[in-house]
Amino acid sequence: MASLDLDWEEVREQLRAWREDNTRHSEEVIDMWEYCLKHYKHKLGDERWMVEEQVVVAGLDSYRLDIAEHSLVALNEQFPGSLRVRKLKGMRLEALERFDEAMDVYDSIIRQDETNSTARKRKVAVLRGQGRIADAIKELTEYLKIFMSDGEAWQELCDLYLKEGDYSKAAFCMEELILTNPHNHLYYTRYAEIKYTQGGLDNMEIARSYFCQAAKLNPGNVRALYGLFLSCTQVSSSTKCSAQKKKETQQLATWALKEIADRYSKCRTNAMDGSKILETFGSLSITEKA
Amino acid sequence: MAVVWARLAFLAGIISLFHAGYSAAQHRAYMRITEQEYTSLPTDIGVQGLMSLLLTMYGILHIAGDFKEIRANVQLQNKSWETVGNRPTFYTFAHRGRALSPNYIPPKSKSLLDNIENISS
Numbered sequence: 001m002a003s004l005d006l007d008w009e010e011v012r013e014q015l016r017a018w019r020e021d022n023t024r025h026s027e028e029v030i031d032m033w034e035y036c037l038k039h040y041k042h043k044l045g046d047e048r049w050m051v052e053e054q055v056v057v058a059g060l061d062s063y064r065l066d067i068a069e070h071s072l073v074a075l076n077e078q079f080p081g082s083l084r085v086r087k088l089k090g091m092r093l094e095a096l097e098r099f100d101e102a103m104d105v106y107d108s109i110i111r112q113d114e115t116n117s118t119a120r121k122r123k124v125a126v127l128r129g130q131g132r133i134a135d136a137i138k139e140l141t142e143y144l145k146i147f148m149s150d151g152e153a154w155q156e157l158c159d160l161y162l163k164e165g166d167y168s169k170a171a172f173c174m175e176e177l178i179l180t181n182p183h184n185h186l187y188y189t190r191y192a193e194i195k196y197t198q199g200g201l202d203n204m205e206i207a208r209s210y211f212c213q214a215a216k217l218n219p220g221n222v223r224a225l226y227g228l229f230l231s232c233t234q235v236s237s238s239t240k241c242s243a244q245k246k247k248e249t250q251q252l253a254t255w256a257l258k259e260i261a262d263r264y265s266k267c268r269t270n271a272m273d274g275s276k277i278l279e280t281f282g283s284l285s286i287t288e289k290a
Numbered sequence: 291m292a293v294v295w296a297r298l299a300f301l302a303g304i305i306s307l308f309h310a311g312y313s314a315a316q317h318r319a320y321m322r323i324t325e326q327e328y329t330s331l332p333t334d335i336g337v338q339g340l341m342s343l344l345l346t347m348y349g350i351l352h353i354a355g356d357f358k359e360i361r362a363n364v365q366l367q368n369k370s371w372e373t374v375g376n377r378p379t380f381y382t383f384a385h386r387g388r389a390l391s392p393n394y395i396p397p398k399s400k401s402l403l404d405n406i407e408n409i410s411s
Contacts, residue, residue, distance in 0.1 A: 023373050026387075060383050063391035095383040121379045129382040152377045183362040186374050217363050 008040040015051055026061035029054060034067065049078060056088050060095040068092060083109050087118055099126050117147050124156065133163050151180055158190075167198045188214035189224045196231055201238050207231045208249070215256075222263055229256040229281070257281055292352065300349025306342030310335055 011032050018025055033055045041048055052071040059068030072092060075085050090105035103126055109119040120143045127136035137160050144153055158173035174191040181187060192210035195203045208231040214224035232253035236246045260281075314335050321328045359365060366374070388394055 063388040129384045
C-alpha cells in the first residue's frame, strides 16, 4: 500500500468492505490499523471489536505478532471467557507453531460447546499447518458428516484432495458445491479444470461441457474460454472421436478462439498486437507423454 | 449530506401524510355537523396526500440504499477465484508470507565450518 489514507472514516469503510467481501488483505489491514485507525479506535463504537478481531487475524497472517497480541489483550478485557476470543488465542498459538497447545485449546472449546463449528474447522487448519494432509482430510470428513451444508468446508476438502492428487474425490467435492450454488461460474470452471486434469476422452467431454456452461453463465470468464479451447482440441485430436463430432468440436474451438481474441482486442494497447495471439494459439497444446 | 436531506424528506412526507389524513377526518366530521352530503374529498386534501406519499417514497428510497440485482450470477461476473475461493475460517499461518515481516527471524542454518569439522573428526 503506497498512499496513506488519513481519513479515518474512509479507512473504516474500507475495512468493513473487506470484512464483508471475504478477501484476504492482511498487510493492508495492518498498515491501515497502525498508521490511522489505531488512533481513532474510541470513535468506532460497537464496530471496534469486529475491527480488532480483523486486526488480530491480519496480524497473525503477516507475522506482526506484537500488533496481534495488543488487540487480543484488548478483546480479552472486553469479553472475558468468550469462546470466540479463545479461538483467537488458539490461532495465535498456531502462528507461533505451538500446534499441540492450539489443539488443546480447540478441544476445550468443543468440550464446552458441542455445536461450535469454527473450533472444529480450526483443528483441520492445525493439521494442515503441520503438513498432515491425510489426517486433515479425515478430520474434515468427520466434520462434514455433522455439518454437511458448509460450503467453505467442501471447498477446503476439495483443495486438500487436490493436494493429495486424488482428483476423483476432489471432483466429487466440487459437484457438491455446484449443487449448492448452481449459478456460480467459478465452480463450473474449477470442476471442468479438475476433469481436464484427470484426462481421458470421457472426462475431456465432461470438461468441455462444463467449460461451455461457465462461459454461458459469464461471458467475461476468459479462463473458461481458454479451457473450452483446450478441451475441444483435446477431444477433436483423440482417436476415438467420430468424424462428425470432430467437426462440431473444431467449430466450437474456433469460436472460443475468436471470443478470446475479441476480449484481448477490447483491452488492447499499442504494444500488444491482437493478430499474433491467433498464431500463438496454434502452438498451444497439452499433450500426453507417450 | 444526501442522507440528511433524505431523512428530512421522509419525515416531512410522513408528517404531511398524517396531516392530510387528519384534515380528511376533520372534513368528514364537519360535513356531518353541517348536514351536507359527503360526496368526495376536497381536492386540496387529495393533492396533499398524494404529494406527501411521493415525498415519503423518495426519502425511503434514498435511506434504504441501492437495490440488489435479482439475477444471482450478475454479482459474480467480476469476481475471481481469489475472493470466492477464500476460506477465512481455514486460514493457516505457516506460509512464506511470514518472511516478509520485520519481526521474522530466519531459522539458523548450518554453516560451512560445522560441516568441515564433522568430516575431519
